[in-house]
Amino acid sequence: MTRNQSLILYPGIHSRTIIKQNNELVFCCQAEQEYTIELWSNLTVQKNWIAFQFTRLQDYHLVISTQHLKPGDYEFTLRFKKENEPWSWSCWLTPIGGMTKFKHDTNQQWLLLLYKEQGNIHLWLPVAQSADAWLSPGINNTIDFNCSSDKASETHLLIASTTTDDFYRLIETALNYYTRFIKKQSDKIEYKDISMLQNLGYCTWNAFGKSINKEKLFNSLDSLQSNDIPVKYVIIDDGWQETSYERITSMEACKNKFPGGLKETVSEIKSKYPFVEFVGVWHALWGYWNGIDETFGKDYDYYSAIDNKNNKIGLIGNPKKFYNEFYSFLSDAGIDFVKVDNQGSFQDLMIKDKISVWDSYRKAMVENAEEFLQSHVVHSMALTPHILLNPILPQSHKSIFRNSDDFFPNEDESHSWHIYANAINTLWKTPALVGDWDMFQSHHSFAEYHAASRAISGGPIYITDIPNEHNTKLIYRLVGQTRHCGYNVLLSKQSPHATFDTVFGNPMEKECVLGLYNLHREKVDNEMVYGVCGFWNPGPRDLLGVVARSKGLPMTQVIAYVVSGEEKGKLVRLNLGNNDVRGTDITDKSPCVMSVRVKGFESCLVSISAIQSFGSISAACLGLIDKFNGIASISRTIFKEYYEAHLTHRSSCCAFWINTKPNQVVLDGQVLDPGRDWKWDNRTGLLHAH
Known part of the structure; x- marks a missing residue:
């Protein structure tokens, strides 16, 4: 994360400049480093936002003619980068990824370091209550800790480490420590939803x-x-x-x-x-x-x-x-x-x-x-x-x-x-x-x-x-x-987790998908957890997204169903954990990963539903498969002599996976008519209920 302090723009961000028509608008920029700098602005006839690139002589200059523009309000912001690096934007904390060394000389607010040989991840977190604190690259690829000189006693540097399996908990742990032991506030607060x-x-x-x-x-x-x-x-x-x-x-x-x-x-x-x-x-x-x-x-x-x-x-x-x-x-x-x-x-x-x-x-x-x-x-x-x-x-x-x-x-x-x-x-x-x-x-x-x-x-x-x-x-x-x-x-109840490769794989520079996953739990206390995995292709070439075992996802036999993207409708039975699944005696060998094609600049969502078993019958509720996040509608499932599901919402298509044609399907307490209300595909096991 970085908050850049080495660029100065004239006119400044958020300034207001009144110009006469048929004049030229001049922008100037000074930078401590050598960047490619662009002005993002709607200074166009249709007010479409486009990039205007600065020319570097001694400093950076940009001249835009207003002759073709209609009277009105126009806006601008700034973006900048070094060669072969992602764009940074003003006014926001911006993630910056690097593979071998610190390539940026801008201030860094938080730092995650992965040591591949040891398999360890380290967090460096400067914290302060009434001061400024930040990190900056030092000489010989070192890190300097900086703080306001008059507030040095009020600044701290937290360093925490973990293995790659638990990296997403590292920051949460550090922030909880800061809250409890530095700020001395209770973190035991029950927050209501909005x-x-x-x-x-x-x-x-x-x-x-x-x-x-x-x-x-x-x-x-x-x-x-x-x-x-x-x-x-x-x-x-x-x-x-x-x-x-x-x-x-x-x-x-x-x-x-x-x-x-x-x-x-x-x-x-x-x-x-x-x-x-x-x-x-x-x-x-x-x-x-x-x-x-x-x-x-x-x-x-x-x-x-x-x-x-x-x-x-x-x-x-x-x-x-x-x-x-x-x-x-x-x-x-x-x-x-x-x-x-x-x-x-x-x-x-x-x-x-x-x-x-x-x-x-x-x-x-x-x-x-x-x-x-x-x-x-x-x-x-x-x-x-x-x-x-x-x-x-x-x-x-x-x-x-x-x-x-x-x-x-x-x-x-x-x-x-x-x-x-x-x-x-x-x-x-x-x-x-x-x-x-x-x-x-x-x-x-x-x-x-x-x-x-x-x-x-x-x-x-x-x-x-x-x-x-x-x-x-x-x-x-x-x-x-x-x-x-x-x-x-239909919304997840918490923020998603970014996959390990998304955080540490530098996907904006390398050919790999952006990956996120989130969870859904049934409203009753029966330990049923569902997942939804998302993949976004940041480039023009087709890539593969891979659904595999991840912390938080159901560690069991599951049905993975593609709900959006190029392979929408694809269904695969996966083994994301051991076979001890609520009394199941499933013994067949299912794959432990599933790949999906993600076309250039497109996305894909895959729902993950745990398989439940009763005797020789196995089943899973897929929720509303005509929705992006249809598993969020699953309220409760019951599996005894028959499989029963209760949903919070309805749509034209609720779906189940069942390994054999059922005698009875119960949805929201009602027995469905097999000839009118549902249809089962014996090839895939997919059951559509209307």
Whole structure:
């Protein structure tokens, strides 16, 4: 993980520049190392995001003509890399993989080292409560531990080791140690799940960007309604607020975009579109990208604007009062939750006691969200060491944290990197945090690529479709019909595990798939565990994904069924452990691995269902095989004289594997008619129930 401090860009990230049409826009960059540097921007006629490469003379320069551009708001960010290395992005913790030595001179926040000869893995974790601490490459391939000189006594370096089999527990163990013995806090907290996770959502960002207004919002809701897309919450993202020069000037919505104000807009949404049960809004932690306007901020002890890389950030001395009034206003307007962005930017401010000021904002936001919004917050741009190691979060339930940089719909190179970054960042999740893998568009060439990852991410699932551009069939593979005839998402209950090869195999540079797996347990205490394995091909050439024995997966005889991808429908009986399976006397020799073809820039999901036996009959429930994560619907199975399954959801196709034609099939307490309700294939053992 790295937070780069060796690049300086002009104009700076989050700055606002007003330019005249027919002029040239000049960008300059200085770097301590030699990089390939690109500006990612929508400075195009269609506002499509593309890469503009800097030219290096003495420093880095880029000139973009605005002659062909229409008046409006345009955006940019920066990415950079050394030769033969993956791209790094600004503003987010970024995973960097290397095979033999430390190739990067940027600061590293956490370090995992694999010694192949010994088969050991070591974690180096700098921790601090009110200071900065980091690692950096030293001379002769050594590692230096660095910390704020005035806070040295408050910084620690944790070093932990394990074998390759338990690598995913290494970080969890280190973080628990930090919490209990350094912070001296109890880690015995029972966290409740978040209601937002149960439902499909919609966000305005990639559909409209900052141009969102009431007309566009309602056009989207009309489109969702007419296409029967079962969305239950809406996020009104960046662009709804009243701002000037990137600073918030009012708590009310922009009067030009939402003439009746926020309260009237929300009331009309919930009245006209009854399928929308919850409405949320976006805002930045310090108000907007450049903070709070001076006139507006006087009521909250306005500071003089803080210079942050040529941006003047308007900060206040009384965020508690601001957030009390802001969230009271939002609650009165009918807002149910907030997405709080830009939370990590305080670490770039050159002010005294920046961490205490930073924490005062975070504390004010969290406490008032608890009072007025039942702590329903999506934390964005918060994946930074200080926040992760010193979370100011509610103690009652889990908190949602964005797990990576954005979904960039128009950048083909970004999609495999998005899955990879999310896979690596799941390593740092604690029991209190839920990873948000960001929105995606269902009508998109990489739609299934993203949808499959969201299905097993354990985080919220929400789309950002342009009106009337939907893949309804794809969307319905993410949700299931409940017993009350509504729909909600079929989601894993926890973050997935990245495979060993994904973490240590450097898949963004080598030809190998990205691999993740997650688990599902029946709701009754009978030890039945199911798995779902996912593979994402980051390159253009076909590759193989391999399902094999992994920590956490059922260590037994299982049925592996391919639910999505090139080999959808493939079914293999595997032996992932010993043969002592709930009284079974299975003696046949099943393979211990299964391979699946994953086409270039495509994905594949495989469900894993343990085989149960009663006498000579063996069976396994595969769940809803027309869904990405259909095993998540399995509530309870019973196997005595006949096999019985209970599901939380229904669909057009529930499936079982049975080694012999059954006399009776029972689903949700009802005996199914063999001629009408189910069909068994004696060649594969697959039974489809309708």
